[in-house]
Amino acid sequence: MTAISLKSLTISYGGIPAVHDVSLEIGDGESFALVGESGSGKSTVLRAIAGLAPEWSGEISVLGAPRGHGPDRAFARTCQMVFQDPYGSLHPRKTVDSVLSEPLVVHGISERSGRVSEALEMVGLGQEFRFRFPHQLSGGQRQRVAIARALMLKPRIMLLDEPTSALDVSVQAEILNLLKRLRRDQGLTYLMVTHNLPVVAFMCDRMAVMNAGRVVETAPSSALRTGDFSDPYARHLYAASGGDEIAPKDGQ
Structure with a gap:
């Protein structure tokens, strides 16, 4: 099965093309x-x-859906994205618990506490990190939180x-x-x-x-x-x- 399909993808900013005619097929699990x-x-x-x-312009499909x-x-x-800069991708005034809970709130998913605990464990962070703010974390710990956030919706x-x-x-x-x-x-x-x-x-x-x-x-x-x-x-x-x-x- 194809996970991501790009066909003749051209991307512009302000009418100026930045990407030209990209076509790729990425397999499920690849x-x-x-x-x-x-x-x-x-x-x-x-x-x-x-x-x-x-x-x-062109075509983008993910798991067969346009x-x-x-x-x-x-x-x-x-599909979720992890950004380059862990210092800029986390809200400085929100705790780790709030950052990880937000996708669940937006999508109306219950059992938030358990999901947050599970995600922290998956990325190798203990529960003591749950109510810390980004400025209390190292760069590597922030990126682990960003990865955990991307995993919240499975x-x-x-x-x-x-x-x-x-x-x-x-x-x-x-x-x-x-x-x-x-x-x-x-x-x-x-x-x-x-x-x-x-x-x-x-x-x-x-x-x-x-x-x-x-x-x-x-x-x-x-x-x-x-x-x-x-x-x-x-x-x-x-x-x-x-x-x-x-x-x-x-x-x-």
Whole structure:
């Protein structure tokens, strides 16, 4: 089954195209990466899927259902997004309990206390974090809360926008291992945006290389070990990232 299908997706801001004619098929349960340099259009694709970039043409479908323009409550039960900056994505005046309860309140879901406790446990945070404010948490703990919030509605698909790039190097591996475990345990599909090719080698099954708003090549993540890319820009990106030394080992 196809989890996410993009056909001839073109996205504009103020009438100026930022993404051109992107077509992708991401399988149910797959972990797929969009890679490329800053400004290549990676995050813009995620924003369109999430309903945060309303000026687009083409087709977006999620689990076989066409995606309309703008927010969609039913879509939110299926697909959630984790943003890059854990410092900016959490409300500074709301406790962790309030942040995690909010999606349940919006969607009229009961048993909130139990769901909040379960989500904290899933992301490796104890109950002592439940009534803390974001300023009382480290960057890694904030990102764990952001991941827990995305899990509250029990989605099948997670959109991950550079989920570790704002964190200290010592914390990045912990979050990546958490995401890998959650995908396995919850049967999640991931669409991840990153410029970090070692992260792709560790996390993903396939990848699409973007340059200047276009997908220039789609390849299995094993190409990061072999260097088997056909597009010149993809080869350049691979070489600039360290070539065959790129793939980290599990747990690193």
